[in-house]
Amino acid sequence: MKKITVVGTGYVGLVTGVALAEIGHHVVCLDKDVEKVELMCSGISPIYEAGLEGYLAHHLRTERLEFTTDPAVAIDGAELVFIAVGTPELADGSADLSYLREACMTVAEYLSGPATIVIKSTVPVGTNDLIEQLINEHALYPISVVSNPEFLREGQALYDTFQAERIVIGSENKATGELLQEVYAPLARPVFHTDRRSAELIKYASNAFLATKISFINEMAALCDQLGANVDDVAWGMGMDTRIGHSFLKAGAGYGGSCFPKDTKALVQIAKEVEHDFQLMKAVIDINDFQRHRILKWMKDHYTNMRGLRIAVLGLSFKPNTDDIREAPSLKLIEALIECGADVVAYDPAAIPNAKEVLAERICYAYSVEEAIEKADGCLIMTEWNEIKETPIEVYHYLMEHAVVFDGRNCYSLEDAKRAGVMYYSVGRNYASRRSGDGVKGKD
Ligand SMILES: NC(=O)C1=CN([C@@H]2O[C@H](COP(=O)(O)OP(=O)(O)OC[C@H]3O[C@@H](n4cnc5c(N)ncnc54)[C@H](O)[C@@H]3O)[C@@H](O)[C@H]2O)C=CC1
Numbered sequence: 425m426k427k428i429t430v431v432g433t434g435y436v437g438l439v440t441g442v443a444l445a446e447i448g449h450h451v452v453c454l455d456k457d458v459e460k461v462e463l464m465c466s467g468i469s470p471i472y473e474a475g476l477e478g479y480l481a482h483h484l485r486t487e488r489l490e491f492t493t494d495p496a497v498a499i500d501g502a503e504l505v506f507i508a509v510g511t512p513e514l515a516d517g518s519a520d521l522s523y524l525r526e527a528c529m530t531v532a533e534y535l536s537g538p539a540t541i542v543i544k545s546t547v548p549v550g551t552n553d554l555i556e557q558l559i560n561e562h563a564l565y566p567i568s569v570v571s572n573p574e575f576l577r578e579g580q581a582l583y584d585t586f587q588a589e590r591i592v593i594g595s596e597n598k599a600t601g602e603l604l605q606e607v608y609a610p611l612a613r614p615v616f617h618t619d620r621r622s623a624e625l626i627k628y629a630s631n632a633f634l635a636t637k638i639s640f641i642n643e644m645a646a647l648c649d650q651l652g653a654n655v656d657d658v659a660w661g662m663g664m665d666t667r668i669g670h671s672f673l674k675a676g677a678g679y680g681g682s683c684f685p686k687d688t689k690a691l692v693q694i695a696k697e698v699e700h701d702f703q704l705m706k707a708v709i710d711i712n713d714f715q716r717h718r719i720l721k722w723m724k725d726h727y728t729n730m731r732g733l734r735i736a737v738l739g740l741s742f743k744p745n746t747d748d749i750r751e752a753p754s755l756k757l758i759e760a761l762i763e764c765g766a767d768v769v770a771y772d773p774a775a776i777p778n779a780k781e782v783l784a785e786r787i788c789y790a791y792s793v794e795e796a797i798e799k800a801d802g803c804l805i806m807t808e809w810n811e812i813k814e815t816p817i818e819v820y821h822y823l824m825e826h827a828v829v830f831d832g833r834n835c836y837s838l839e840d841a842k843r844a845g846v847m848y849y850s851v852g853r854n855y856a857s858r859r860s861g862d863g864v865k866g867k868d
Pocket residue numbers: 431432433434435436437454455456457460508509510511523524526527530544545546547574575576577578682683
C-alpha cells in the first residue's frame with residue numbers, strides 16, 4: 425500500500441481522501457486549518473454529507489486515513505500527491521490561484537523523492553503546465569503533473585465518486601496517466617484520457633453547460649409567464665427527448681453554490697485572455713442574476729410597502745441537502761427584503777449556523793417551517809428541501825396572517841395552492857393564476 429497525500433480537505437479533498445481509503449489506499453490528508461483537522465481526527469466531518477462520517481470513522485480505525493497540519497508528515501515519502509485547495513473568484517471574475525501556488529510550494533519543499541502531482545482543483549487552462557514548471561523549479565526531485573478535475577455534487581458527493589460517470593485524466597505522458605488510472609482501478613468507473621489543457625477545459629465546459637441549461641429554462645419561465653404556458657410542463661415535454669434530457673431544466677430562483685457562479689465567470693475571463701468574447705456565457709450569468717430580481721418584483725408589486733411586514737423565508741442553502749450557503753440566491757433576496765424594511769424570519773433544516781455568520785442578528789431564525797410562517801404576512805421559498813416541499817400547503821393557509829406564498833422553487837402544484845386558498849406566485853406559472861383570478865386569494 426503506497427502512501428497517497430491529499431492537500432486541502434474541503435469538500436473535494438475530504439471526499440477524495442475517504443474514497444481513496446475505501447478502495448484500499450493509505451491516505452494522509454493535509455490541511456492548514458487546525459480546527460478542521462482536529463474535527464476530522466476525531467471522526468467528525470466538517471462538511472454536511474450523508475454517510476460521510478461513517479466512512480471517516482471506519483477508515484480512521486483501519487488506519488488507512490490520517491489527517492495532519494504538518495506538511496512533513498503528509499508529504500515526506502509520498503509518490504502521489506493530490507491537490508484540492510480552493511480556487512475562489514477574484515474581483516474581475518478570474519480564478520484566484522494563490523492557495524494553489526502556496527500548496528505547490530509546500531509540496532516542492534517537502535517532497536523526498538520523484539512524484540506525480542494530481543490537480544483536482546478547478547483551474548484555468550494552462551495552469552497545470554505552470555504548476556509543473558513551478559514545482560520542478562523548486563523541488564529537489566523531478567515531478568509530473570496530471571489534471572484530474574472533479575465532478576462531484578455537494579450533498580451526493582460519495583455517490584458521485586463511487587458511481588462516477590467519468591474520470592477525466594489529462595496528462596502529457598502515457599505513464600503518468602496510466603499510473604492514476606491504476607489508482608482508481610478498484611472503482612471500476614469509465615476513464616477518459618486526454619491532454620492536460622483539454623482536461624482543464626472539460627471541467628469548465630461541463631459546469632458552464634449545466635448553468636446554460638438552467639438559465640435557458642429560467643428565460644423560458646419568463647416567457648411562460650407572459651404567454652400563458654407552464655414552465656414545468658414545457659421542461660418535461662422538452663426533456664422527454666433523450667437528446668435534451670430532463671436534468672438541469674428545473675426553473676427557479678437561479679443557480680448558486682461555490683462553483684457554478686465562479687466557474688461561469690472564470691470561463692468568461694479565460695476566453696477574454698485569448699480575445700474571445702464569450703457572449704453566450706455572459707448571457708447565462710446575466711439571466712441568473714436577473715432571476716432574483718424577478719422574484720423581488722413579484723413581492724414589490726404585491727405589497728406596495730414591505731416596511732414592518734413579517735416575511736418568512738424557507739430555505740437558505742443554495743440547494744437542498746447541504747448546509748452550504750455560498751452564493752445562495754436566498755442571501756441576496758434577504759438583503760433586498762431587509763432593505764425594503766421587511767422583518768425576515770428564516771428557516772433552513774441545516775444552514776442556519778452558516779447563515780448566522782453572514783446575516784447575524786439582522787434577521788430572526790426559526791426552528792421549523794411552522795414557526796417561521798406563523799403569523800407571517802408573506803412566505804418566500806428559496807430551497808426545495810423535502811421538509812419544505814412536504815409541508816401541506818393548507819398549513820400556510822392556517823398559520824399565516826396573510827397566506828401569500830412566493831415560491832422560488834415551484835414546490836407546489838397550482839391546483840393545490842388554489843384549493844387551499846393560498847395566494848401563490850411561482851416561477852414560469854404565474855400567467856394562469858393572474859388570468860383566472862383563481863388560486864390567488866389570500867386569507868382575507
Ligand atoms: N465543492 C465542490 O462541490 C466542488 C469543488 N470543486 C473544485 O475543487 C476545488 C476545491 O473546492 P472545495 O473542496 O470546495 O474547497 P474549500 O475551499 O472548501 O476547501 C479547501 C481546503 O484547502 C485548505 N487549504 C488551502 N490552502 C492550503 C494549503 N496551502 N495547504 C493545506 N491546505 C490548504 C483550506 O484550509 C480548505 O480546508 C476548487 O477548485 C473547486 O472549484 C470541484 C468540484 C466540486
